[in-house]
Amino acid sequence: MLQHARHRIADMSLVEVSRGCPRRCRFCAAGHVYRPYRIRTLETLEREIISNLHPHNKIGLLGAAVGDHPDITHLVHLIATHGAAAAVFFLRVDTLSEELVERLRESGQRSFTVAPETGSERLRQVIAKDLTNAEIFAAVALLARHKITRLKLYFLIGLSCRA
Numbered sequence: 001m002l003q004h005a006r007h008r009i010a011d012m013s014l015v016e017v018s019r020g021c022p023r024r025c026r027f028c029a030a031g032h033v034y035r036p037y038r039i040r041t042l043e044t045l046e047r048e049i050i051s052n053l054h055p056h057n058k059i060g061l062l063g064a065a066v067g068d069h070p071d072i073t074h075l076v077h078l079i080a081t082h083g084a085a086a087a088v089f090f091l092r093v094d095t096l097s098e099e100l101v102e103r104l105r106e107s108g109q110r111s112f113t114v115a116p117e118t119g120s121e122r123l124r125q126v127i128a129k130d131l132t133n134a135e136i137f138a139a140v141a142l143l144a145r146h147k148i149t150r151l152k153l154y155f156l157i158g159l160s161c162r163a
C-alpha cells in the first residue's frame with residue numbers, strides 16, 4: 001500500500017471512492033472485514049467531486065484500495081483541471097502508472113508513503129502481501145522520475161516465520 005499524507009485532513013473535502021479491498025493481506029482488516037470490495041461509479045464520483053470543488057481547495061479521495069478504482073487517474077486529473085489539489089492516502093505501488101503519478105504530481109502531490117511491511121519477499125508472501133522488491137523499487141523510481149522524492153516507509157514490527 002502506498003499512502004500520501006502531506007495535506008491536513010481537516011482542510012479537505014473528503015470523497016469516498018471505494019470501500020474494502022480486493023486483496024487479502026493477512027494482517028489487514030480492510031481485506032477481510034469489508035468484503036466485497038465495492039467501488040462508486042464514475043458518474044457519482046464526478047458529481048460529488050464537482051459539487052465539492054472550490055478554487056485552491058483539496059479533495060481527499062478515500063478508500064483502502066483507491067488505486068484499484070478503474071477511474072482513479074481520470075478523477076485525479078478532473079480535480080487538477082479545476083484548480084484544486086487531489087490527496088490520495090492509500091495506493092499500492094503496483095497500482096501506480098506513469099500517467100497516474102504524473103496526474104498526482106500535477107494535482108499537488110509531493111510525497112508518498114510506501115508500505116513494504118517487511119524487507120523480505122519471503123515474509124511478504126507469508127503475510128499475503130503480494131509485492132516483490134522489484135515492484136517496490138520500480139515504484140520508487142517512477143515517483144522519483146516525477147520529482148516525488150519525499151517517501152515514508154511502513155514496516156510491520158515483530159514478523160517472523162519458522163517455516
Ligand code: SF4
Binds near residue numbers: 022
Ligand atoms: S492491499 Fe492494503 S488495504 Fe488491501 S488488504 Fe493489503 S494492506 Fe489491506
